[in-house]
Amino acid sequence: MTRQILALAGGVGGAKLALGLAGTLPHDALTVAVNTADDFEHLGLSICPDLDTVMYTLAGVANPETGWGRRDETWTVMEALGQIGGETWFRLGDKDLATHIERTRRLRGGESLSSVMRDLAARLGVKSAMVPMSDDRVRTMVTTDQGELAFQDWFVRLRCEPVVKSVRFAGADKAKAHPTLLDTADLGGIVVCPSNPFVSVAPILAVPGVQAALAKTRAPKIAVTPIVGGQAIKGPAAKMLAELGHDVSALGVARYYKEWVDGFMLDAQDASLARDIEALGLKVKVADTMMRNDADKRRVARDVLDFVDDLAVSGRHS
Amino acid sequence: MTRQILALAGGVGGAKLALGLAGTLPHDALTVAVNTADDFEHLGLSICPDLDTVMYTLAGVANPETGWGRRDETWTVMEALGQIGGETWFRLGDKDLATHIERTRRLRGGESLSSVMRDLAARLGVKSAMVPMSDDRVRTMVTTDQGELAFQDWFVRLRCEPVVKSVRFAGADKAKAHPTLLDTADLGGIVVCPSNPFVSVAPILAVPGVQAALAKTRAPKIAVTPIVGGQAIKGPAAKMLAELGHDVSALGVARYYKEWVDGFMLDAQDASLARDIEALGLKVKVADTMMRNDADKRRVARDVLDFVDDLAVSGRHS
Numbered sequence: 073m074t075r076q077i078l079a080l081a082g083g084v085g086g087a088k089l090a091l092g093l094a095g096t097l098p099h100d101a102l103t104v105a106v107n108t109a110d111d112f113e114h115l116g117l118s119i120c121p122d123l124d125t126v127m128y129t130l131a132g133v134a135n136p137e138t139g140w141g142r143r144d145e146t147w148t149v150m151e152a153l154g155q156i157g158g159e160t161w162f163r164l165g166d167k168d169l170a171t172h173i174e175r176t177r178r179l180r181g182g183e184s185l186s187s188v189m190r191d192l193a194a195r196l197g198v199k200s201a202m203v204p205m206s207d208d209r210v211r212t213m214v215t216t217d218q219g220e221l222a223f224q225d226w227f228v229r230l231r232c233e234p235v236v237k238s239v240r241f242a243g244a245d246k247a248k249a250h251p252t253l254l255d256t257a258d259l260g261g262i263v264v265c266p267s268n269p270f271v272s273v274a275p276i277l278a279v280p281g282v283q284a285a286l287a288k289t290r291a292p293k294i295a296v297t298p299i300v301g302g303q304a305i306k307g308p309a310a311k312m313l314a315e316l317g318h319d320v321s322a323l324g325v326a327r328y329y330k331e332w333v334d335g336f337m338l339d340a341q342d343a344s345l346a347r348d349i350e351a352l353g354l355k356v357k358v359a360d361t362m363m364r365n366d367a368d369k370r371r372v373a374r375d376v377l378d379f380v381d382d383l384a385v386s387g388r389h390s
Numbered sequence: 391m392t393r394q395i396l397a398l399a400g401g402v403g404g405a406k407l408a409l410g411l412a413g414t415l416p417h418d419a420l421t422v423a424v425n426t427a428d429d430f431e432h433l434g435l436s437i438c439p440d441l442d443t444v445m446y447t448l449a450g451v452a453n454p455e456t457g458w459g460r461r462d463e464t465w466t467v468m469e470a471l472g473q474i475g476g477e478t479w480f481r482l483g484d485k486d487l488a489t490h491i492e493r494t495r496r497l498r499g500g501e502s503l504s505s506v507m508r509d510l511a512a513r514l515g516v517k518s519a520m521v522p523m524s525d526d527r528v529r530t531m532v533t534t535d536q537g538e539l540a541f542q543d544w545f546v547r548l549r550c551e552p553v554v555k556s557v558r559f560a561g562a563d564k565a566k567a568h569p570t571l572l573d574t575a576d577l578g579g580i581v582v583c584p585s586n587p588f589v590s591v592a593p594i595l596a597v598p599g600v601q602a603a604l605a606k607t608r609a610p611k612i613a614v615t616p617i618v619g620g621q622a623i624k625g626p627a628a629k630m631l632a633e634l635g636h637d638v639s640a641l642g643v644a645r646y647y648k649e650w651v652d653g654f655m656l657d658a659q660d661a662s663l664a665r666d667i668e669a670l671g672l673k674v675k676v677a678d679t680m681m682r683n684d685a686d687k688r689r690v691a692r693d694v695l696d697f698v699d700d701l702a703v704s705g706r707h708s
Binding site: 117151167176 | 433434435460464466467468469470471473474475476484485486487488489491492494495498509510513514
């Protein structure tokens with residue numbers, strides 16, 4: 073059997089590496105487990121931002137400028153919705169809306185999220201497996217200086233402006249993890265994509281059984297830094313590191329992950345942090361982690377897989 | 391107080407005359423009560439074909455070619471929906487979808503259909519009042535040679551092909567009529583638009599209290615023929631007349647309405663039927679009822695209102 077890789081991903085950054093991995097590994101060797109705690113109900117529709125970003129990216133139909141949504145998108149429904157007084161702060165393109173409409177219809181009909189997404193992804197031509205972290209409802213709630221906010225209220229409507237004091241994942245304690253996240257025994261490697269540690273990766277770990285399954289497996293677990301040169305490539309990861317009291321650096325992220333990952337992939341710009349991260353007990357690989365185009369994504373994926381192999385070998389010899 | 395006109399309308403034909411009346415009467419003198427038994431849930435959305443046709447027509451944003459849907463429409467969502475295996479037999483344009491999405495969201499939030507439609511119509515610039523026949527769920531079911539079918543299955547999906555044996559209005563017995571339909575005492579006239587007698591007008595009459603309120607008022611009740619030269623201007627009215635055992639003519643419609651209307655407006659092409667319709671006990675007015683453009687619609691509306699006035703005078707003298 074081919075070495076099986078499980079990638080944990082959030083939205084844009086996760087999707088980029090997932091695409092690189094999908095372009096490098098055999099189709100049946102990759103499963104991307106995606107955060108669903110960003111999901112929300114809006115306009116009566118079930119919106120799954122991270123799942124859709126990963127799906128559209130793997131399908132080659134993602135918007136190359138935003139990283140989310142679909143390419144060659146139009147906005148007719150949103151404009152008409154504005155005309156009749158509907159809410160338009162969360163921008164949903166016309167093609168993208170078809171996904172939300174069809175998913176919502178099928179979920180209401182009793183189908184599971186993983187089943188719906190498997191079918192939608194297949195229809196769009198996605199070859200690798202992508203699964204929601206859970207079929208059950210988990211919702212990121214952000215406690216801020218303006219009170220507790222639902223994630224998308226904070227993230228999109230208020231543009232991440234309220235200062236974050238803490239984050240919790242409502243419903244996580246009762247959610248059932250997707251079986252892929254629990255069945256880790258035979259995995260060849262676990263890759264934590266360069267996603268937001270607090271609101272993309274942490275919710276996956278918050279689902280009961282996931283941490284235990286990750287602790288038990290012998291597969292190398294490596295995280296790719298979402299912070300380069302003290303800044304997030306995209307999104308509020310740097311702002312959250314600061315507001316939650318962490319070092320705003322790859323070192324801050326490595327400290328946050330150190331209890332459960334084996335290796336940390338650091339950007340070449342931050343090579344000077346390698347020693348401090350190794351001092352945490354982690355293996356470090358320094359590489360160019362910036363993914364500007366598809367060739368970059370495959371290159372980073374190859375570096376990640378080489379790192380997995382290195383750790384697998386050293387693991388067997390230790 | 392201005393003479394108040396209540397128009398009973400279904401979709402395209404009803405909307406045409408409603409627009410003519412709206413262009414002829416003061417805004418506060420017209421209420422259009424619209425059939426909702428064609429409504430259905432599709433793609434998880436609450437679709438109200440007749441209400442929307444009337445609303446778009448009165449707002450001047452209706453598609454002039456189809457009579458339903460919005461002008462300058464695009465179909466991006468439908469195409470994307472087809473790509474992911476969704477149902478596309480009921481064509482919903484992008485602009486039109488905004489209406490369904492916003493209505494569905496508000497109905498799910500507990501708002502009444504009449505409240506939602508009042509607001510949506512106002513947002514689109516509709517000045518006259520338009521109300522659903524009821525806020526409660528009524529659904530036309532068509533018994534055919536292929537069994538009982540939900541109306542839109544028969545009408546759109548199967549293109550009216552199955553032979554109609556009978557029609558019923560599920561839920562009508564428990565529906566509460568819109569107050570406008572019950573508060574008929576001070577009306578100046580009731581106009582039955584040239585809509586399908588069996589599936590546009592009959593459902594309105596099937597709501598408890600409506601027939602009694604129409605029987606009680608002294609306001610003249612006149613119907614405009616939906617059949618000209620033995621054919622329906624649009625839709626399956628002629629086919630239904632035949633299959634339900636009626637004369638496929640304006641006379642057949644007049645017979646169907648004779649128990650409760652006072653006057654019947656006949657198209658000039660069918661002038662030879664005037665005597666037979668008068669023999670039913672109805673007053674008859676012969677006019678050009680074809681509404682090809684907005685000037686036509688206003689002309690027919692003026693003829694209708696003159697007919698109402700004639701009957702009001704003759705009523706007072708009788």
